[in-house]
Amino acid sequence: MSWRKVVFSLLGIAAAGLGLVGAWPWLAARITNGDASATTVALGKTLYAKHCATCHGANLEGQRDWKSPLPSGRMPAPPHDASGHTWHHADGVLFRITREGPAAVVGGGYQSDMRGFGTIMSDEEIRAVLGFIKSTWPERERQYQAEMTRRERETMQ
Template sequence: MFKTKALFGVLLVALLSGCTEGTVEGRWYTQVQIEHGKTVFEENCASCHGTEAQGSFNWRKRLEDGTYPPPPLNGTGHAWHHPFDMLMGTIAQGGAPMGGQMPAFGDVLSKDDQKAAIAFFQSKWDKRIYDAWSERSGL
C-alpha cells in the first residue's frame, strides 16, 4: 500500500512540475531540475545555508534576537520532517513564521525555481532520509 501511495505521489509531483521524463530513480525530480536548482541555490540560498546546504554551525541555538540561524537542508537537519508544500511555503513566505530570519522568495523565484532549489538540496539526502521524508509526509 505504501509503495503504491509513494509512487502515486512521485508521479503526481512530476506531472504538476511538468517533468514526467527522466526523473531520478525513486525521487520526484529530474537531473535537469537538480542542475537548475544548484544555480538557484547558489544565487539565492548558499550565502546563508552554505554551498552544500550544510547550514550554520549552531543552527539549533537561538541567536540574541531570539531567531534561529539557517538550518542544514542536506538531510542532517529537520527539513526532511516537512512536507513538500511546507518547503515550498517556507521558500515563498520566508522563515519568520518558523522562528527564523529567512527572507521570502515568493516574489523573487518562480515556482519552477523554488521546486528546483528543493530538488537540489533533496538530492543531497541519502536514500534513508528521502524514504523517511516520503513515508512521513513527503508529497
C-alpha cells in the same frame, strides 16, 4: 527515488502552497508516476548557490550552532543536508517556507532572518531548489520525507 518523482513531488508542493486542494488527486497521481530531470536538479543547484548558500552553506551545512538562538533571538539557518531537519517536513511545508518565509508557517509572531522567496524566484524555480536539496539526501531520509508528503496529501483529500 527517481528524478521524475522529485519533480512531480515538487509540483505537489506548489499545489499545497497555493491551496489547490481540488487539483490534489490529479497531482498526487502525477507525483507517484514522475521523475525529475537532471536539468531541473542542475537548475536548482544553481539557484541554491545564488539565493540560499550564503546562509544555509555551499554544502547545505547550515550556520554554526544552528540549534541555538542568535543574539537577536532569531534562529540561525539550519542545514539542508541529512544532519538537519529539512527532510522531516512534507513537500507542502517546504514549499511554503521557501515561498512565504518561515514566519508564515510557524506563526505566533515568529521572526526569522529568512524572507520568503516568492517574489524572487518563480514557483518552478523554488521547486527546482527543493528538488536539488532532496537529491542530496541519503535514501533513508528521502523515504522518510516522502512518507511525510504522503501523509500531508492524505490530510488534504
